[in-house]
Amino acid sequence: MILIWMICILLSGGILCWLTAQRLPLLAKWIALLTVIADMLIACWLFRVYEAFPDNTSWFINYQANWIPSVGISFHVALDGFSHLLLLLTFFLGILSVLCSWKEVREKTGFYFFCLLWSLAGISGVFIAMDLFLFYFCWEIMLIPMFFLIVIWGDARRRYAAYKFFIFTQVGSLLMLLAILALYFIHGRQTGNYTFDYFGLLHTVTDGATAKWIMLGFLFAFAIKLPVVPFHNWLPDAHSEAPTAGSLLLAGLLLKTGAYGIIRFVLPFFPEASVSIAPWMIFLGVTGIIYGALLAFSQTDLKRLIAYTSVSHMGFVLVGIFSFSNIAMQGVVMQILTHGISTGALFVMAGMLKERLHTRDITQMGGLWTSMPALGGVAILFTMASAGLPALGNFIAEFFILLGAFAGNPVFSVIATLGLILSALYSLRMLQKVFMGQQTVTVPVKDISTREFIIMAALSISIVILGLFPQPVIDTVRHLSTIHPSIHE
């Protein structure tokens, strides 16, 4: 029940923001902030529930209510360690996204925060939904407010970016809907019990070819969201045109729903089919790592550059998932968390620069370290995180993934490791173009304000803590090794 409250708080907070914003925009901002903080507190409080489940293997909370019983749709939400981590990430980045839109959004404040909170609600719904219909429902809920965020508060090419984002994801979603329905009917015909329930459908027996096609339907949706390389084109446009909070949510959370979907649905539903497609997925993942890095190197638009680094980093996630290794799976979870933080931080940084310089073009920047020493320091921290420097969270993630993948696929793992060199190349180029050299910007730029300092400090501390004390995360998702029969040490 507490899970539903979390979503309801977000939804009603969003409506409240919309209603109050016309009279009191400031109050709307505070409502939004407090709403997400309240959810964050609830999510933290959930740690207490763990104490009842010391073995970390089962579902902590499992709540089911009838919704549309005649077709087997129920309001079924459940929480395990993996979902809980993602919820924490969602609310953490949610707080930061509210904070970083504090000054950026000047028009239609109410509707902005409405979209932001509803999108967050959709995302948290995705992470806890245990009914495929509910899952699809939340999947769409997070998509549409995000579309509005881009199309109303975005940059110059926002319409193009928003439509591209919408069409790409919608194509994937519809295929997933088809796959869900196929699974529903196959299961219903076999057992006579028509249900959308996750646990009910979990042991549906499908023959090889059917399973393969249904799996591809799911995989396609998640691959577009992740994004896997040939389907990544929406991402640079959407990320670069979205407002800062939009980029933060997109990079930090929306991409993670793809990874979450693969781990939560594709692997357990289709154990054999997912093994048979694994080499291709690893290949695509490695391609993504290298290709995203190459593209990131050549970009001149700061947010676009960061967006392509996301493509590269998400390649690691794909490699990790499909190498069916326990270590790699822990690495994937780490990568999901740390990429959300580090790339989110880079986007926030890009947003701060844009606020000051009114450009995203790195060829027009340079030498900013002189006037913004603090932001420069933070930028070094997060570019280095992005380049996989040890002691920061991303290193643990990439190290685990590559190490886990190495046992089964040494060649691909080695090629993926070469991505580390490329990540150094693009990270350093970005640092150099923005912060080094003679200062070219003539307008006076201020270093970070207190509000920005809070955002950056929260992100920095969390990335360092994840790098030095990853063990709690690893323990929380230990049970993921049982999610697929082929996962080995």
Add this chain to the structure above:
Amino acid sequence: MSSIHAHTVLIVAAILFVLGLAGALIRRNVIFMLLSIEIMLNAAGLAFVVAGARWQQPDGQIMYLFILAMAAAEVSVALALVLQIHHQHKTLDIEQLKELKD
């Protein structure tokens, strides 16, 4: 003295129809297009009448009558439109009128 063959008349009707069609295609003036449409309608009427004559039935002529009525109604409305168009746009060029469609 031989009698008239049905297809001879039909060919005449076809020729007239095609001429009307060609007229509708090549002229840009709305008045001429209307005239061409009249020619086509007339040709169709001719074909009906031939058919009626062929089977010694009155139906052909009845159809012709309907066509006639339809043509009269159509012409009255069309000409009213022509008047209005000329009044507003000072042209009867169909190509120019097309540009004004929005």
Add this chain to the structure above:
Amino acid sequence: MEQYLYLIPALPLIGFLVLSLAGKYLSRNFIAGIGAGSVCVSALITIILGVRFLQSPPGTVYTQLLWHWFLTGHLSADLSLRIDALSLIFICIITFIGALIHIYSIAFMRNDRDYARFFASMNLFVCAMLLLVMADNLVLLYLGWEGVGLCSYLLIGFWYETPANYRAANKAFVITRIGDTAMIIGLFLIFKELGTLYIPDILIQSTQHFNSGSATITLIALLLLSGGIGKSAQLPLQTWLPDAMAGPSPVSALIHAATMVTAGVYLISRMHTIFELSPLAMHVTAVIGAVTLFMAGCSAMVQTDIKRVLAYSTISQIGYMFLAMGVGAWSAAIFHFFTHAFFKALLFLAAGAVIETLHHEHNIFKMGGLRKEMPVIYYTFTIGAAALAALPLVTAGFFSKDQILWYAWSAGGGHPALWALALSGAFITAFYSTRLILVVFWGDMKTTPGHLPSGIMTVPLIILAFFSIAGGWIEWPHNLLHISLFSEQVQQVLPVTQLKPHLPEEIVFQLIAVVVSLFGIYTGYALYYRQSELMTLWRQSANVMTVRNFLLNGWRFDQLYDTLLVRPFLFITRINKSDVTDKLYTGIADIHLQLNKLFSFFQNGSLRWYVAGVLIGILFIITLQLLL
């Protein structure tokens, strides 16, 4: 004592945190106090630790577990520190020389705008370097390894406003990253084969798990070697080090001479069991070392920038260490690291003082006549150069280099060709050391000196000069005095050097080495002080100048990599800037737009078009009817 181990890296880390977070609110004196003080306290703790260690029985190992880093399945790594004799030597050098260089920097960087940033980066470097050598598992070692890379990047590009500086920084980071990546692949392979990344376990298990010379162990050894090559600027990844001289002189002294660049030496000697199991990897190490020392030495002979001379000389001296390790003379390699750290740090610091005094003049041919003007610097620099040139018996460099030359022939992996290269390297070293002294300090004055360096800068020089002479006396060739304090300690950890049977007398080799280095000094004297006609003749000869330019550009490795790697990479990324796969999707969109245009062309509102369309349709249908 063990429970205080963590203080050694933690103090510089605290210094870093304080300076980086609160640096802009602190006064310069306070910054200097924190920056230098933290390292000095670390050095003190290290000295106490070292004294304790010498008193304890042989084979003592200090360990301290800070916390469990991660544990998943078989894979576990802890943040735990481990000190044995080998680590201790490195820690001593790092903290002791580090402390001296920090003290020197207090004065050297006094007028810099980013005083706090400098000390913060230096402290972080010391911390990372200490973690590197104190790590008990390879993941923690890699953490330190990358950490020193980051600090090296930050400090090379310290004056980030000049393009050459940040380019050098980028180059250094990327090239060492290439080596690091090979190394981490080596880590994966080790884990796959042995299932552990704990260094003592690896050393024990590898002998049980692998046959000597098996392909896997060779591959592991070569991958680790690649990591070492990148960090230690050996062939073929040496090109970053000369450019790295763009950083401030204390940075060059600390990072690019004394400590970080020798991390490769540490890694290889730390993983010595793996290398010993793979003769091929040992040979490769030796050959790389020998070739590097020769090539870098040749380049050092013709450089005109004082710091670049020293940089090439550093590459060359690390080449000696690699050569020594490759032939199996582990303790000789570590001993050379030990002495080299003193005299090369000394040379860099003295060079920094000279450059500072001469208003940032780097070209040695615009210096000269400084012997009278700055006597302290002159004498200390001369001592350093003499040690570099291996002036017999009085300098530390002689004792270490003499060992290496002897083992290059006589040790288990030795070979006359390696010895010949090392010997010619010794000649070259002596030659360019002399050249440096003569051109910089003798002759006529070409640039008027500014303010002379203060006491804070000269005292570390004097201390280092003392160690550049006395540091060698703890290890004498056994046919002279038979003092082997150093190798006794090292051999607690590293294997004893095995000699070949039926060798000539060692004294012959020693005499040859002495003669060669003295001859090198004389040649330098003849060519550069007496201004012989040979020199003027060479200056006019086109061929000689071609060779000179070739060597000046570091055997044109930069141009080679530029053509082979950098340009193709830039080309690929440039042409693909707008993402070729995007064409697929814009293509789909374009097709739809075209179709839309096509259909809206027919739907153009022209009545005549519609009639024509109807006509065509009728024609089509009737034709069909006629044909079918």
Add this chain to the structure above:
Amino acid sequence: MPLLFYISSVIAILATIMVITRYSPVHALLYLVVSFLAIAVIFLSLGAPFAAALEVIIYAGAIMVLFLFVTMMLNLGKQTALQEKEWLQPKVWIGPSLMAFALLAEMIILLLRPESVAMPFAVVTPRQVSMSLYGEYIIAVELVGFLMMTGIVGAAHIGKHKKKNLHRFLQT
């Protein structure tokens, strides 16, 4: 009778050709009247006197007069003729004409396919027509009545000059 048919057919075709090629609307109208009259004669020769009479009265009489009135109201004179001349370039009419001829050729081929039947000459009297019209076709007649009425109303509505919105001070 056939002779009458052939002669009037030729006249009808020629007159129609003249209609679609004239530049002046009035000329075209007059040729069209000729064409309609010729078709009326064809009807007569086919034994449809009622149709022939309607052709003359309504087509040639009423409808064409309507056209004539409009032409006169719009004052389409030399200006229009010149414009038409300008428009009627070969490149404009050759394509459609060829297509039209192709259609004609195909239609003729189709028409000639079945065995030709000679028609007996018999007059379908107006009486027969009327009986049938008000017998089985009564519904259609009523529908035509609706059509005519909507035509009248529509024409009256559309043809009405819309009043311009003038300010009351400017109204005379």
